[in-house]
Amino acid sequence: KAGVTQTPRYLIKTRGQQVTLSCSPISGHRSVSWYQQTPGQGLQFLFEYFSETQRNKGNFPGRFSGRQFSNSRSEMNVSTLELGDSALYLCASSFGNSQAKETQYFGPGTRLLVL
Amino acid sequence: DAKTTQPTSMDCAEGRAANLPCNHSTISGNEYVYWYRQIHSQGPQYIIHGLKNNETNEMASLIITEDRKSSTLILPHATLRDTAVYYCIVRAFSGSARQLTFGSGTQLTVLP
Numbered sequence: 001k002a003g004v005t006q007t008p009r010y011l012i013k014t015r016g017q018q019v020t021l022s023c024s025p026i027s028g029h030r031s032v033s034w035y036q037q038t039p040g041q042g043l044q045f046l047f048e049y050f051s052e053t054q055r056n057k058g059n060f061p062g063r064f065s066g067r068q069f070s071n072s073r074s075e076m077n078v079s080t081l082e083l084g085d086s087a088l089y090l091c092a093s094s095f096g097n098s099q100a101k102e103t104q105y106f107g108p109g110t111r112l113l114v115l
Numbered sequence: 116d117a118k119t120t121q122p123t124s125m126d127c128a129e130g131r132a133a134n135l136p137c138n139h140s141t142i143s144g145n146e147y148v149y150w151y152r153q154i155h156s157q158g159p160q161y162i163i164h165g166l167k168n169n170e171t172n173e174m175a176s177l178i179i180t181e182d183r184k185s186s187t188l189i190l191p192h193a194t195l196r197d198t199a200v201y202y203c204i205v206r207a208f209s210g211s212a213r214q215l216t217f218g219s220g221t222q223l224t225v226l227p
Contacts, residue, residue, distance in 0.1 A: 004158075033214060043159075045214035056214060090158050092215070103149075104215060106158035 002027065004093050004107035012113045018079040021110045023091035025072050031055075031096025032074035033104060034066060037088040049074050050096045078112075086114045119203045124222040127197075133190040135221050137203030140184040146207045148179060149215070150188045152199040152223075159202065159217075162188065193225045 034046040045058040049068035066076040092104040120138040127133040151159040170177045176189040202220040
């Protein structure tokens with residue numbers, strides 16, 4: 001079956017702009033988690049959505065927000081972009097039902113460059 | 116989630132087995148050991164996970180010591196395409212801490 005897809009794959013923005021990234025989970029998965037990866041900080045958790053509700057949140061400023069739709073697709077938005085927001089943004093999907101063998105599967109990521 | 120310790124880098128000859136160690140001495144009884152790998156600038160790829168028994172799938176084998184304080188990921192016949200950063204993660208599923216916490220990982224380089 002199809003894996004996690006993310007669009008766009010690459011994006012260039014300037015400081016102060018906003019950006020919206022999209023993630024389509026694996027069919028049947030209801031949980032979508034977002035991560036930011038930078039060379040300096042590694043992979044950092046942003047938030048998780050399950051059944052259209054934010055279930056868990058990392059330590060990022062309010063400029064980072066997300067939402068999930070009834071078909072489990074998710075978007076994340078970053079407002080007032082800063083140079084430090086340049087990163088690979090990854091989403092991962094899972095069933096989300098907290099069963100012991102639940103595994104998160106990652107998409108290819110969106111590479112964001114802020115100039 | 117418990118912290119893991121992995122070597123920064125390892126080399127392996129193509130066609131040989133690659134054995135990647137991971138220490139997780141503070142692992143709790145309900146925490147699983149997960150392995151992911153990330154090829155440069157791509158999304159992490161799930162490899163395998165286990166609780167206390169050894170596990171094998173089409174990609175790799177996972178050997179967990181009896182006291183569960185360490186584990187080894189084995190790629191039986193490494194190829195050049197296995198060159199990647201390998202992350203060992205221990206993770207529980209209870210409570211709100213559902214996110215994955217990646218450490219620095221091991222850069223595996225498969226040499227021709």
